[in-house]
Amino acid sequence: MRGAITIVALLISGAGVLWAATDGLQVITAEGARRLAIEDKPKPLPAVLLTDQRGEAFRLQDFQGSNLLVEFIYTRCVTLCTSLGETFEEVARKLPDGTLGHQVHMVSISFDPRDHMDDLKEYGERFDAEPDHWRIARVENHDELKLLLNTFGITVIPDRWGNFEHNAAVHFVDRQGYLDKIIDHDPPSKTLETLWKRL
Amino acid sequence: MEAAMMLMRRVNLSYGQACLKTAIGISLITLLALPACRALLESSLINHMLVQIPLLALAGWMIGKGMFSSLFQEWNERGIPGLLIALFAMLFWMIPRWLDAALSEPLWEVMKFITVPLLIGIPLGISWPRMSPFSRAVVWANAISMLVVIGWLYVAAPVRVCNNYLVNQQEAFGYTAMMLALAIAAYWIGVVFFGKWDKAE
Numbered sequence: 573m574r575g576a577i578t579i580v581a582l583l584i585s586g587a588g589v590l591w592a593a594t595d596g597l598q599v600i601t602a603e604g605a606r607r608l609a610i611e612d613k614p615k616p617l618p619a620v621l622l623t624d625q626r627g628e629a630f631r632l633q634d635f636q637g638s639n640l641l642v643e644f645i646y647t648r649c650v651t652l653c654t655s656l657g658e659t660f661e662e663v664a665r666k667l668p669d670g671t672l673g674h675q676v677h678m679v680s681i682s683f684d685p686r687d688h689m690d691d692l693k694e695y696g697e698r699f700d701a702e703p704d705h706w707r708i709a710r711v712e713n714h715d716e717l718k719l720l721l722n723t724f725g726i727t728v729i730p731d732r733w734g735n736f737e738h739n740a741a742v743h744f745v746d747r748q749g750y751l752d753k754i755i756d757h758d759p760p761s762k763t764l765e766t767l768w769k770r771l
Numbered sequence: 772m773e774a775a776m777m778l779m780r781r782v783n784l785s786y787g788q789a790c791l792k793t794a795i796g797i798s799l800i801t802l803l804a805l806p807a808c809r810a811l812l813e814s815s816l817i818n819h820m821l822v823q824i825p826l827l828a829l830a831g832w833m834i835g836k837g838m839f840s841s842l843f844q845e846w847n848e849r850g851i852p853g854l855l856i857a858l859f860a861m862l863f864w865m866i867p868r869w870l871d872a873a874l875s876e877p878l879w880e881v882m883k884f885i886t887v888p889l890l891i892g893i894p895l896g897i898s899w900p901r902m903s904p905f906s907r908a909v910v911w912a913n914a915i916s917m918l919v920v921i922g923w924l925y926v927a928a929p930v931r932v933c934n935n936y937l938v939n940q941q942e943a944f945g946y947t948a949m950m951l952a953l954a955i956a957a958y959w960i961g962v963v964f965f966g967k968w969d970k971a972e
């Protein structure tokens with residue numbers, strides 16, 4: 573009898589721990605946890621100074637009052653970041669005229685210290701980015717870059733061949749300047765759909 | 772009187788052994804906690820999952836055999852409750868999110884060093900000798916199939932499950948897990964065909 577009680581008690585508490593550890597079987601990865609945490613509790617962003625492909629300085633706070641889409645890239649990347657760029661390109665193309673630059677702004681932020689203005693410009697041109705609406709930016713200050721990546725929950729690890737592994741996603745910042753949703757960048761229709769509900 | 776002396780001597784002897792095992796277990800944990808050792812074993816997914824964590828569990832196993840082998844036994848019928856605790860703790864540390872947390876947050880790293888010996892190694896060390904051969908066989912059979920499934924998942928998964936490790940490491944881990952499953956299976960096939968069987972069992 574005592575054996576049975578012990579086993580049942582252990583089964584219940586073990587299942588409880590695993591339930592809590594996966595937020596109710598919703599997330600098993602840190603990436604999933606990051607997304608869920610942001611939806612539960614939107615985050616304000618640090619006022620970090622960025623420089624875009626024209627060399628113009630700006631902050632993410634400058635876009636308050638408009639929807640802001642943010643993604644993290646490095647321009648030498650030929651895999652993930654290319655598909656991130658393609659997603660923004662498609663969003664820019666499919667949004668109704670006059671929306672982009674007013675109700676919606678986009679920023680691609682490079683985390684690669686090797687990326688300079690020319691690289692950013694070239695990346696923008698590759699995807700037909702209109703610099704007024706879609707900024708390709710870098711963070712000059714190393715500590716500020718770290719702070720920004722931390723706030724967004726981006727983990728970047730360099731590999732042996734001069735590339736980076738990083739978590740890729742589209743980040744939504746609401747009109748009040750809070751990061752409040754993170755979704756997969758693929759397919760782009762998902763980004764458009766989510767954006768649609770916010771216009 | 773003489774019988775009592777004999778008993779005392781036996782207890783003493785096993786007491787010495789127990790101390791030795793506990794000491795080995797504790798030194799192993801200390802060794803694994805050294806910064807250089809941690810850096811080496813946490814740099815790759817394979818070393819983290821298949822070397823560091825199993826060694827921490829082994830350290831717990833030694834401590835369990837040394838210190839607690841006679842404790843809790845009225846609550847550990849046939850070793851099943853202890854096995855359950857160890858299984859749940861193993862499942863927890865197999866969730867990619869918490870493995871990531873151990874790498875990015877010091878608190879969870881400390882938790883790993885405490886809970887793996889305490890909740891995996893010690894309960895297993897106490898319970899394994901009390902488990903019936905049938906229960907042990909079930910554990911081995913499940914370990915083989917779980918390793919294959921996990922390994923295959925890691926090889927086939929197109930997404931990176933750990934933010935702290937590269938995808939190619941995930942793949943390497945997958946293949947290693949499957950190789951390990953194969954090795955365990957081969958060992959048991961060897962035992963089945965060529966091992967000595969005690970009729971009494």
